[in-house]
Amino acid sequence: YIVHFGVLIVLIGGLLTALFGFRGYMNLCEGCGSNLVTFFGSEKVMELPFTVVCDKFNVEFYPSGMPKKYLSKLSVVENGKVVKREMIEVNTPLKYKNIYFYQASYG
Numbered sequence: 626y627i628v629h630f631g632v633l634i635v636l637i638g639g640l641l642t643a644l645f646g647f648r649g650y651m652n653l654c655e656g657c658g659s660n661l662v663t664f665f666g667s668e669k670v671m672e673l674p675f676t677v678v679c680d681k682f683n684v685e686f687y688p689s690g691m692p693k694k695y696l697s698k699l700s701v702v703e704n705g706k707v708v709k710r711e712m713i714e715v716n717t718p719l720k721y722k723n724i725y726f727y728q729a730s731y732g
């Protein structure tokens with residue numbers, strides 16, 4: 626029963642995210658910021674009530690030339706003040722106001 630209940634909770638969480646969440650992207654250059662999110666699969670753009678700024682970006686490579694690690698130092702600016710500053714990498718997102726910002730790629 627516990628396993629079935631756990632699977633049910635995961636399915637309900639996925640359904641709620643699909644119904645009430647959103648997935649989009651934001652391209653940030655080092656030293657730039659934005660508050661606009663473009664939805665995947667459409668031209669719809671959403672304006673956030675805060676700005677995300679990429680303070681620093683670094684990429685590490687394997688000797689073969691393949692990317693090893695992307696690191697971004699992000700700041701969240703709201704009402705002209707920095708309210709959060711965090712270093713993120715792939716699969717380690719910045720979370721602010723229940724919105725997750727993932728490092729997806731570079732270039």
